[in-house]
Each structure stands twice: as C-alpha cells, then as structure tokens.
Amino acid sequence: MRFVIIGAGRVGLRTARVLRDEGHEVTLVERDEPRVQRARNEAFTVVEGDGSREHFLEEAGIAEADALGALTGDLNVNFTACMIAKHYGCRTVMRIDEAYREEIYRKYADEVDEVIYPERLGAIGAKNALLGGTIRAIADIEQHLQVVELTITDAAPVNGYTISELELPADSRVLAFGKHDGELELPGEDESLEVGDRVVVLADFEVLSDIRQLLVGESASQAVANAGSGSGGVN
Structure with missing residues (x-):
C-alpha cells in the first residue's frame, strides 16, 4: 500500500x-x-x-x-x-x-x-505495564468508555461460572472470551470461566471497579484505585 x-x-x-x-x-x-x-x-x-x-x-x-x-x-x-x-x-x-x-x-x-491521540495510546501501554498480567486496557472508545481484557484468577467470585451465569453491571458487556491456552472468540453461553481464561469487556468507567472485583477478585478498595474511580480516562 x-x-x-x-x-x-x-x-x-x-x-x-x-x-x-x-x-x-x-x-x-x-x-x-x-x-x-x-x-x-x-x-x-x-x-x-x-x-x-x-x-x-x-x-x-x-x-x-x-x-x-x-x-x-x-x-x-x-x-x-x-x-x-x-x-x-x-x-x-x-x-x-x-x-x-x-x-x-x-x-x-x-x-x-x-x-x-498518541499520548493517550502511550498511557494505555504504561498503565498495562504498571498493572501487571491480569488486567489490560485495550482502547478508550469515548471519554467514559473503555475496552479491557481481564484474566480470571482463583480469587474471582465468578470462577467456575458459565458465561450465561455471568451478571455484569448494566453499563457493560462481554465482547470476547478466550480460554487460557486459546485465542479470543465470540463468547458462548456454556463456556465456563476458569483460572487463566480471558474476558474482554466494554464498560463505562463508573462500573470498572465492580467488574474488576467480579472477574479478577480485587478487593473493593483495590478495584476502585486501579480503575481510576471513574476518572474518565487512562491515568
């Protein structure tokens, strides 16, 4: 090209x-x-x-x-x-x-x-590096929306659930799902959530902390701090 x-x-x-x-x-x-x-x-x-x-x-x-x-x-x-x-x-x-x-x-x-917005894209990469392996910001869609990839841990309350049993906050939705040793695909309702599996979610910043608690098992205080407490962007 x-x-x-x-x-x-x-x-x-x-x-x-x-x-x-x-x-x-x-x-x-x-x-x-x-x-x-x-x-x-x-x-x-x-x-x-x-x-x-x-x-x-x-x-x-x-x-x-x-x-x-x-x-x-x-x-x-x-x-x-x-x-x-x-x-x-x-x-x-x-x-x-x-x-x-x-x-x-x-x-x-x-x-x-x-x-x-190059500085914002660079900030996403920096935040991913700081957060480590279980949570990865993929993109900011709007000022208040973000796509994130989260890896299920053994501390996650939803560990063992199926996709159909997963109840996320209203202002969010699952976009893709991947087993720990597989590629991301469209989620199937009967897929089980196990340690190491990855879930890609579109969410409003206001509910990111709730999602982190569900899928990663962070405490409420950790989830709020790491999600930016609805700060409107990648910090």
Whole structure:
C-alpha cells in the first residue's frame, strides 16, 4: 500500500518506519529542515513543505495514495491535510495533541476516518505495564468508555461460572472470551470461566471497579484505585 505521512517528528517518523518495515511505500511531508534531513538520512522520500498545501500533497503522490496520516503537532495542519486527502479518496487519520476533551474528538471524528491521540495510546501501554498480567486496557472508545481484557484468577467470585451465569453491571458487556491456552472468540453461553481464561469487556468507567472485583477478585478498595474511580480516562 502507499501512504503519505504529514510530519516527520517523533510520531510521524516512527509510524513511517513501521509501515516501511512491513513493506509499504511511504512518503513524508515535512517543513522543518532538520527533520527533513533526518528522515532523508533514513532513506525516506520526503517532500519539504507545508502539509496543509495541496500542491505539496500532490508532489507527495496523494492522488495515488491509499491513506494519509496527518501526524504533526498542529491540529489545523492535520485537519486541512485530511480534508484535501478526502478529496482524493484517501483514508484519513488525524492526530490531536491538545489535552483530551470529548468535544475536540467529536468535532473532528465525523470529518476524518480516525482520530488518534498518541499520548493517550502511550498511557494505555504504561498503565498495562504498571498493572501487571491480569488486567489490560485495550482502547478508550469515548471519554467514559473503555475496552479491557481481564484474566480470571482463583480469587474471582465468578470462577467456575458459565458465561450465561455471568451478571455484569448494566453499563457493560462481554465482547470476547478466550480460554487460557486459546485465542479470543465470540463468547458462548456454556463456556465456563476458569483460572487463566480471558474476558474482554466494554464498560463505562463508573462500573470498572465492580467488574474488576467480579472477574479478577480485587478487593473493593483495590478495584476502585486501579480503575481510576471513574476518572474518565487512562491515568
């Protein structure tokens, strides 16, 4: 596939490396000369210029590209680049860097194919590392919703239950289930919950602590602290 990446900073260049390593064709657009040189030193094709200007995007091959990633630290540049790319039929991914607010996401989410917040994605990884092996945050869906993967422990109250017997809080649902030695699949009602099994749940932050108590067996105080007590995001 062919990709145009706007911005050769930390996020843009790392993304370009991953795409190239997977065999894709990548062209970067960057206006900062030292960043341009650094990317060229890594043998990337770089168009030196403003990614929000159509003629620079045309020079980068936007007409033939499958997707554009607008990954600079400038929201206006990113949004403009995505709107131009949409005109050429590209999939568009836009980075936002401001303090995460739901209204920012909602403002742009309908205009581009995907909005990403790199600092938030990095925070999810950091939180997973801190929490250890039984609980793993997968994604923030909205400001108040999160997808989490939890591993059943011998202390879990639901240990030995079947999926049909599992009663989660109202603002949550099971998305997938996997035995400790198997892959995640759609949950079957007769599947039994045993130590080491994994359950993927979509839940409101307000009920995450309750879910952790059920599936992992944390105490109420531990569950509240680890779930962020409905703090609205990954800490």
